[in-house]
Amino acid sequence: MPIYPVLAVLAAIVVVALELAHFRSGIFRRRSYWVAMAIVLGFMIVVDGWLTKLSAPIVFYNDANTSGIRPVWDILLEEYAYAFALLTMVILLWDRSAPSTTDTARPS
């Protein structure tokens, strides 16, 4: 079993569990979160695609430890789970420390 996809999916599950059990920000029910993530996904494909393209990689992987599945621009499938975990965790911490005097974390 290759380790990178296993750990990436595990990280994503941990972040979802943290939101549901601890943070309870309700972010997964907000339109703003999904719209922002869709925009970020578009830019991720450009940036990550540039970083990991097989023709001239800046970051390269040991194929034995990855899924080897590269559906778009050579980006490994597990990179999407990895990015989801990284960025959602940052957003959860950002919303948690929202100043109470403003409505930065307003639902929309």
Add this chain to the structure above:
Amino acid sequence: MDRLQYVALMIACLVLTLPLEFAFGARVWRQPKRLIRSVLPVALFFLVWDMWATNRGDWGFNPQYTIGWTLPGGMVVEEILFFTAIPICTLLTLEAVRNMLAGTTPLQRWLRER
């Protein structure tokens, strides 16, 4: 010049998202304490993972496209920039989208007042 590729890509991300702070009123750069509190713990966790995985040989960095400063285990310093810049770009996007949906960006206000 090729060795600046990774650094340049990260700087480009920060420069391209900078207008979100002002035209879309994101207020991410202008809350430095809150920004550090959200980005730093996550970056540290992913950097430890990164150093471990690089050391194991799960992934590596092309010396042709990196400036050549590496940390023990072989992780390049550009990774520190990555785990800082990309979360900042994401927060700018999120706050810009929130303001857009609420109709409160300076850009929207300006267009309404015209």
